[in-house]
Amino acid sequence: MSEQRFDVVVLGAGIVGVSTALHLIARGRSVCLIDRGEPGLGTSYGNAGLIERASVIPYSFPQGLGNLLRYALNNRSDVRYDPFYVPRIAGWLYRFWRESNPDRLKVAIAAMLPLIEACVREHDYLIVEAGCRNLIRANGWIEVHRSTESFHAAVKRLPSLQQYRLSYDVLDSAALHAREPGLGEAAGAIHWLDPKTVINPGGLVKAYADLFVTKGGVFLYGDAGSTVQRDGNWQVTTDKGLVTAKDIVVALGPQAGIVFRKFGYGFPLAVKRGHHIHFTMKGGAQLGHSIVDDEAGYVLAPMVQGVRLTTGIEFASPDAPPNRIQIRRTEKIARKLLPQLGDQIETTPWLGLRPCLPDMRPIIGAAPNHKGLWFNFGHAHHGLTLGPASGRLLAEMMSGERPYIDPTPYSAHRFL
Incomplete structure (x- = not known):
């Protein structure tokens, strides 16, 4: 071979x-990028397309009885x-709940802030x-609140976020509808101005991958499970034969395990499932901004494929097929918020897996017990946001x- x-x-x-891979090749390293499929067709394809400078508070486990x-x-x-799946991850859920208490959440916020601050740059x-x-829009995204109670609570929280140097506009109902005329009834919104949005996340990853190849990188199809360490080197089997290197980076997201x-590493990596489906807009109407319904936990995002409805979190087996349960729940609410939402484009929802660690931060750095083995995974809801920032850090x-x-x-040692 x-x-x-x-x-x-x-x-x-x-x-x-x-x-x-891009940051490594920029530093003069010869790099081979390996995947079983085309770049950008995994979890990176199906997100809400937010380069999320405004999400300085990690998604935590709800507190309070x-x-x-x-x-x-x-x-x-x-x-x-899924009630039959939850017992399988009960230990992980407990750790997630424990890490989400106010004191530990402050630690997670401080840990993630430098990456979040670097994401747009x-x-x-x-x-x-x-x-x-x-592929990029620089008009931020709008956090919509359908109820007056929720809107007032969101505005009340804003002073506590001033330390993070975020830019935003507070919109009452009239101002919201002036900025996004197609929306239905809502009490108000926060328009976060720092983030950028992507109208084709998979296409963005493909463009970055094409840049990598243009700069001299090599992309091959291969099986990560074939990875072995031999004579101080790392070897992987690809469609073009064996690939050998002194250093290897595990950036496999939910498949990192x-x-x-x-x-021999037992990192507590779990997945949160998420679905999306695209819709037309009636009568040639257009959605000007990505809309986050904070109360119902979904996003409506204008994409090249149509308006993408992305769901919140589902705890179910990663191997279970896509389902319409959350899509149905969110679609019903979304149609009230956006009355011009038209027909579904796909017949089956897309399913993605968010790779999550219980302390709400990724593993970035060297493996504790294997020379030349490096990790960069566990970015949870912020893989698209943090990919370039964490790629630079590891490089x-x-x-x-x-x-x-x-x-x-982000050290792996915290789990030993």
Whole structure:
């Protein structure tokens, strides 16, 4: 069997893997990017397209008995669970709940803030390099509140966010409808101005991957499960034969366990499922901004394929087929908020898996017990947002540079 040698192999051609590969090749490393499918067709394809500078508070587990009881009824649109699956991840859910208490949540916020603050800047650099500005909108997104109580509560929280240097407009009902005329009844909104939005997330990843190849990188189809360590090198079987490198990066998102478990690491990686489906708009109407319904936990995002309705969280087996339960719940609410929402375009919802660790931060850095093994996964809801920022961080660590932010909070050692 033929063999190709590189400085680095990157496993996973989603936004995190492609970004990592780009930052490594920019530092003079020869890099082979390996995936079982085309770049950008996994979890990176199906998100809401937000480069989310405004989400400085990680998605945490609800606290308080009242909230827990409401979610236990399993009839909400933002979170759904399969009662037969929950016992399998009960230990992980407990750890997630524990890490979500106010004191520990503050630690998570502080840990994630440097990456969040860098997200737009790091994307901007790659967007210019890849020549894909046509995929980006710089008009932020709108957090809509249908009830007066929810709107007032959101406005009341704004002073506590001033320390994060966020830009926003507070919109009452009239101002909201002036900014987004197609919306139905709503009490008000917060228009977050710092984030950018992507009208084709999969296309953005593909553009970054094409840039990687243009710069001399090599993309091959391969099986991450074939990874072995032999004679101080890492080997992976691809459609073009064996690939060998001194360093290997696991950037496989929800499939990262295929590799890290093989080498004895028991990281508590779980998945939150999410669905999306696209809709037409009636009468040629257009949606000007991405809309987040904060109360119901879904997003309406203008995409090249149509208006994408993305659901909240579902705890169910990663191997279970897509279902319409949350799509039906959210569609009913979304049609009231956006009356011009038309017909569904696809017959089956798209299903994606968000890779989540219980302390709400990714693993970025060296493997504790294997020389040349590096990790970059576990970005939860913010893979698209943080791919370039975390890719730069890992590339700097691998190249012996001084990292632009402190990598300590993302170390794999915290789970040993």
